[in-house]
Amino acid sequence: MINIGFIGCGNMAQALIHSFISSKAVKPGQIVASDKNNRQDFAKETGIATATNQEVVDKSDIIFICVKPQNIDEILGEIKDSGKVFVSIAAGVPTSKFKGMKIVRLMPTMACQVNEMVSAVYFPDNIPDDEKKQIRKLLDSVGKSFEFKEEQFDAFTALAGSGPGFFAYFIDAYAKVAEKYGFDSQVAFELINNTCLGTAKLMKEKSMDADELIKKVMSPGGTTEAGINVLKSSEIKKIIEETIKAAVKRGGELGK
Ligand SMILES: NC(=O)c1ccc[n+]([C@@H]2O[C@H](COP(=O)([O-])OP(=O)(O)OC[C@H]3O[C@@H](n4cnc5c(N)ncnc54)[C@H](OP(=O)(O)O)[C@@H]3O)[C@@H](O)[C@H]2O)c1
Structure with a gap:
């Protein structure tokens, strides 16, 4: 059983958390999230745990980075690279920004809430097959994921995101x-x-x-x-x- 972490628990992270739980892909007890506002109400409503950014990294097997693009540098300054796999959903931020990390790029959409999320995912060469499978399984539990090259993300974002x-x-x-x-x-x-x-x-x-x-x-x-x-x-x-x-x-x- 894998644990899923979320750094940043705003609109998109909450939509993903709700959707993953309702699709039964993960149980609330497998999720831990951090946020500047420490969203206790959301945690109470969903049954997930809250923690600091570093604790999220320590407690999770896959960590979704769900902050705004302008907060990425702040996050990178706050967490220690643990060799774990991170999934960044920050629009327009290339994987090259996360130097030396195991980073997957994902463009999710709000339609996860109705199990119709069309998502784009890019796996660099350093992501092992079992982690790729776990991430695809999670995404496909709330819609359909497509694996693309990173250069295709702007077009995907325009077509499916917007x-x-x-x-x-x-x-x-x-x-x-x-x-x-x-x-x-x-x-x-x-x-x-x-x-x-x-x-x-x-x-x-x-x-x-x-x-x-x-x-x-x-x-x-x-x-x-x-x-x-x-x-x-x-x-x-x-x-x-x-x-x-x-x-x-x-x-x-x-x-x-
Ligand atoms: N919304 C969408 O439909 C959508 C679709 C695809 C991709 N995305 C991407 O998803 C990301 C989040 O978008 P959103 O719409 O969910 O934005 P949002 O609602 O503003 O959520 C971002 C969250 O990150 C938190 N945060 C900021 N700095 C932090 C830090 N240092 N440590 C921990 N948490 C921190 C914010 O807390 P505060 O509120 O306290 O600042 C906020 O709750 C963006 O990069 C966006 O490009 C969004």
């Missing part, structure tokens, strides 16, 4: 149109949200690509074709590409 923000914007625009047709805002939100969910599930579970699905719902001269024709003659694909490009560029800038 992605929910872009899809939410799209859902909102769609729901506002529904309101114009007289649906009340809650109904509009639910019907669009479920249309999105159903579409994604159909494509995933029936292994359908976009063209195939569009063909299935579009009959010649029908309603879908009328709408798709507007999309095709618009700049929407260019706008989506520019949106992602801007997020990738910003990710690169933040990492410097």
Whole structure:
């Protein structure tokens, strides 16, 4: 049975802790977390232990570093390298920052809370296979992890990390149109949200690509074709590409 540590217990760490516990990947007694605020309320609610940063390192087999990028130097000054494996979730911070440590880079997402976390993980050569397996198992207990090269992290962060923000914007625009047709805002939100969910599930579970699905719902001269024709003659694909490009560029800038 392995023990999992968290240095920094803010929004993302709490989401991961809640999710790992509810997925039964780990028991609360296997988790210890540190935080500047010493979050006793959170510890009480979840049943995890709290400790200082160094105690977290001493008591854990895998340690998640969940502080903001600007607090990484502070953390490195506070802990002794123990040869243990650390998993940094700090956006834009390269593994080269953690000189000589066994450091894994992870980009998690809040969707861990609904067991749909798409995460990117990068394992440098000094991470043994059994530790890789333990980390992948933990991540896959709350979604699906993908192993990528470190150079791909900015693109991943834009696509999957910022992605929910872009899809939410799209859902909102769609729901506002529904309101114009007289649906009340809650109904509009639910019907669009479920249309999105159903579409994604159909494509995933029936292994359908976009063209195939569009063909299935579009009959010649029908309603879908009328709408798709507007999309095709618009700049929407260019706008989506520019949106992602801007997020990738910003990710690169933040990492410097
Ligand atoms: N939120 C997301 O959706 C998301 C997604 C992917 C990756 N990330 C990454 O996750 C990291 C944390 O983000 P977050 O949104 O969870 O931020 P957050 O809510 O601000 O959490 C950071 C926590 O670290 C604590 N902390 C700061 N300095 C510390 C120290 N020296 N020792 C121990 N704890 C310390 C902070 O305590 P105080 O509040 O007392 O300062 C805070 O509770 C960031 O690097 C971010 O890039 C976040």
